[in-house]
Amino acid sequence: MDIDFLANLLLVVDSGSMAEAARRIGVTPAAVAQQIQALERELGVSLFVRAGRTVIPTEAGHRVIDKARGLVRECSELKAFALEGEAAGELRIGTITTALLSLLPDVLANFAAAFPRAKVLIRAGTSMELYETLQRGDLDVAICLHPAFALPKAYDWHLLREEPIVVLAPLRMKDEEPHELLRREPFIRYDRSLGGGKQADQYLRAAKIVPHELFELNSLTAIAMMVDRGLGVSLVPDIISPLTAGLAIARMVLPSKTEPRRFGVLWHRASPRARLINGLLECAEHVLAREGERRKR
Structure with a gap:
């Protein structure tokens, strides 16, 4: 039995689908499906049933998964020990x-x-x-x-x-007041389910600013690119990335103190x-x- 197949079985369970598991390890969904089928043939049981785009472990699948976690961990530790x-x-x-x-x-x-x-x-x-x-x-x-x-x-x-929380604005607005920009310009929001997005939302509430929300995204790089294209302004952690270094954007310090990310x-x-x-x-x-x-x- 291939220990890598068991590791990928666990990844399917944790990610919820074969497609997502395949994306994370850089192979095709068909390759992951073949590995699961090979395990099923070797064990003589069905491990999953499909529910739309997701997969749900069978009763036998749950038993195998519980045991597989320990086996994968022990094999990994054995390699490290060796x-x-x-x-x-x-x-x-x-x-x-x-x-x-x-x-x-x-x-x-x-x-x-x-x-x-x-x-x-x-x-x-x-x-x-x-x-x-x-x-x-x-x-x-x-x-x-x-x-x-x-x-x-x-x-x-x-x-x-x-990373301090800053206002991102098109470079032509670099001399304007940050709070006024957040109130006036279309707002590109950083996903509130993420840490930096929560911090930004808390700041807006504390400053009593209700922005004109245009988008809500979970990618800081995409937000910076949208600001560069003049779609609006944003309130985000100030990341340092080669992907945003050449963009025509201003990073503006907030008037009120806030905790960095x-x-x-x-x-x-x-x-x-x-x-x-x-x-x-x-x-x-x-x-x-x-x-x-x-x-x-």
Whole structure:
């Protein structure tokens, strides 16, 4: 029985569909379906029933899934144990989209050079999804917003970046008053189900600003591009991304103080991949230091 097939079985369960599982691991839905069928033939039971675009585990499927989680985790730990003391192994990283489109590519470039024998698997998701996946043992490290609750002592957290909440406006409006822009111009809202979107919404309420809402999006990069095209203004965390560096947009400081959005690295203290996680942290710090030097010039 192929342990990778079992790992992908769990990904189908956690993501809710074969299509989403396939997207996350970079294969076709048909390839994932073939792996599930191979498991079903080997086990002699049906593992899923279809419900629209989603799949629901059968009774036998639930039993297999419960056992598979332990097997996949133990196999992963066995690999890490076998490679103990070597700069090799597999590192499963979960990340919020913002980090994936800004900081992470440079960090991974450094990491690949420092640990050429390491295999990196990346999964994108919201901070809460990543925290829950980390708890289940399906991730080694999560790059996410700091949870709004106290972390259990079993976990470590390392801050990577603080991003102030700013008004994004077309460059031609850079000298205007930020609150007046939020009241007057069409408003492109950052998704209120996400941490930065919640912070922006709280600020608007506290300032008694009711914007003329045009769109609500969960992509900061897309929002910046829409502002660049003159579609409106927005209130978002001030991200640093090569994808937005060339846009004709103004980042305007708010008149009232607000807490920045904080994201960093979260991992289990007892992780068998401590060496690779520490290596990832060192690479991240190197990239951040380089960014700081560029901003001073």
